[in-house]
Every structure is written in structure tokens, then in C-alpha cells.
Amino acid sequence: MNDRSIYPLSQPVKGAGGKTGSWRTAKPVIDLEKCSGCLLCWLFCPEGCIGKNDRSIDYAYCKGCGICGAECPKKAIVMVKEEQR
Numbered sequence: 655m656n657d658r659s660i661y662p663l664s665q666p667v668k669g670a671g672g673k674t675g676s677w678r679t680a681k682p683v684i685d686l687e688k689c690s691g692c693l694l695c696w697l698f699c700p701e702g703c704i705g706k707n708d709r710s711i712d713y714a715y716c717k718g719c720g721i722c723g724a725e726c727p728k729k730a731i732v733m734v735k736e737e738q739r
């Protein structure tokens with residue numbers, strides 16, 4: 655058994671609908687000063703696009719669903735409206 659075999663999340667890849675970042679109307683921004691490192695956002699993100707180690711967000715795949723912000727117990731994630739594309 656290697657590390658990948660017990661990794662709970664799949665990695666984001668471009669699917670039939672393209673990169674899911676193009677769906678977004680608002681993007682999550684994490685305030686690392688408030689973040690406790692609980693990793694709930696990483697666990698709940700349906701796109702697997704939050705970095706486990708640094709909580710960076712891959713905006714190419716983040717679809718702006720807001721689940722990460724809703725789950726964050728520290729209210730460290732706010733959704734910021736995207737500029738018109």
C-alpha cells in the first residue's frame with residue numbers, strides 16, 4: 655500500500671464540461687490568519703482543488719460552490735464576486 659492508495663480525494667482533471675473554474679461567479683478567498691488548519695474545507699471541496707498543506711485554491715477547477723466557506727468553523731473563507739468575464 656502506498657500513500658496514493660489511502661488518499662481520500664481524487665485530483666482535479668479537465669472533464670467533458672471543461673475546467674470547472676469557468677462555471678464560477680464567485681470565488682473563495684481564505685484568510686490564513688483565521689485558519690486553524692482543521693482541513694474541513696479540503697475534505698468537503700467537491701473538486702479537490704484546495705491544497706492540503708497550504709490551503710491554496712486551484713482556481714482553474716474551483717467552481718465557486720461555496721461549500722468550503724459554509725463548512726469552515728472559523729469563518730476564514732469568504733466568497734468574493736467575480737468580475738464579469
Ligand code: SF4
Pocket residue numbers: 682698699700701702703704711715716717718719720721722723
Ligand atoms: S468554492 Fe467549492 S469548488 Fe471552490 S474551493 Fe470551495 S468547495 Fe471547492
Ligand code: SF4
Pocket residue numbers: 684688689690691692693694695696709722725726727728729730731
Ligand atoms: S475549514 Fe477553515 S479553518 Fe479549516 S482548514 Fe479550511 S480555511 Fe482553515
